[in-house]
Amino acid sequence: MNNSMKNQSTAAEELENSYRLPEIVRQRKQTLKKLSLKSGEHVLDIGCGVGFLSYEMAVKTGDSGKVIGIDKNPEMIRHSINRCKDLHNTEFMEIEAGSLPFPENNFDAVCCTQVLLYVKDVLQVLAEIRRVLKPAGRIVIVETDWRGVVLNSAFDSLTRKIFSAWDAAVPSPNLPVYLGPLLKKYGFSSIQVEPVPILNTEYSSNQFSHGMMKWITKNALKKGVITDTECRKWLDDLEEKGKTGSYFFCVNRFLFTAVLA
Numbered sequence: 525m526n527n528s529m530k531n532q533s534t535a536a537e538e539l540e541n542s543y544r545l546p547e548i549v550r551q552r553k554q555t556l557k558k559l560s561l562k563s564g565e566h567v568l569d570i571g572c573g574v575g576f577l578s579y580e581m582a583v584k585t586g587d588s589g590k591v592i593g594i595d596k597n598p599e600m601i602r603h604s605i606n607r608c609k610d611l612h613n614t615e616f617m618e619i620e621a622g623s624l625p626f627p628e629n630n631f632d633a634v635c636c637t638q639v640l641l642y643v644k645d646v647l648q649v650l651a652e653i654r655r656v657l658k659p660a661g662r663i664v665i666v667e668t669d670w671r672g673v674v675l676n677s678a679f680d681s682l683t684r685k686i687f688s689a690w691d692a693a694v695p696s697p698n699l700p701v702y703l704g705p706l707l708k709k710y711g712f713s714s715i716q717v718e719p720v721p722i723l724n725t726e727y728s729s730n731q732f733s734h735g736m737m738k739w740i741t742k743n744a745l746k747k748g749v750i751t752d753t754e755c756r757k758w759l760d761d762l763e764e765k766g767k768t769g770s771y772f773f774c775v776n777r778f779l780f781t782a783v784l785a
């Protein structure tokens with residue numbers, strides 16, 4: 525297995541674990557409710573990851589409906605296929621979000637959760653979503669405002685370095701603050717947004733930020749903005765805060781819904 529394949533496999537395994545956590549299960553429930561799927565509907569899940577949401581959507585649309593999940597990572601597709609192997613109304617494809625191989629007016633709904641922050645050309649993806657949606661089709665997008673993290677750390681300047689490195693690692697770290705006007709520009713109406721807060725007051729592996737803090741320090745280390753010692757010091761402080769009941773992390777995700785006018 526080469527390095528790229530290894531990274532793709534690790535990303536899929538990590539998503540399997542982190543997206544089972546209660547905060548993300550709650551987020552999926554909120555997303556599913558907003559989608560208001562009906563039996564027989566055709567849905568596209570862009571950046572489907574390991575297929576948690578695709579599975580739940582496919583159960584809602586039933587055998588007369590269909591859920592197509594696409595992802596650029598073949599390992600994610602493999603996990604999704606495995607997750608949905610007992611369903612007869614799902615299909616998964618290894619595809620880039622900016623170039624969808626579907627005809628116009630094809631889907632009743634499109635969802636794209638926690639994907640656009642990684643995408644280089646968000647406008648191209650919005651244009652593709654608009655093209656493949658049926659008239660009055662619905663869109664649901666969930667994105668995080670990574671610039672709005674609240675964290676109790678003893679090392680403010682290290683915290684800034686670590687989060688700045690994360691900010692630079694993804695093309696759109698704060699998409700929620702300007703997504704509404706973009707959706708309007710791309711022909712969507714009835715745009716609504718609601719927050720999906722992730723608040724952790726414990727530092728344990730069954731809380732979302734535990735893995736996330738390790739992930740973003742790994743990124744800062746890889747980019748050379750912190751040293752091994754700084755990394756250890758920063759994480760040890762969070763560990764200590766967990767033990768003494770003073771750990772505090774909060775970030776907001778935002779759930780956008782809109783209709784193609």
Ligand SMILES: C[S@@+](CC[C@H](N)C(=O)[O-])C[C@H]1O[C@@H](n2cnc3c(N)ncnc32)[C@H](O)[C@@H]1O
Nearest residue numbers: 571572573595596597600620621637638639642
């Ligand atoms: C954080 S995961 C979210 C997975 C899933 N949407 C969920 O909420 O459970 C982000 C996913 O987007 C995929 N992704 C990122 N950029 C993409 C692109 N340009 N085209 C297709 N998939 C992409 C990644 O491979 C990954 O599976």
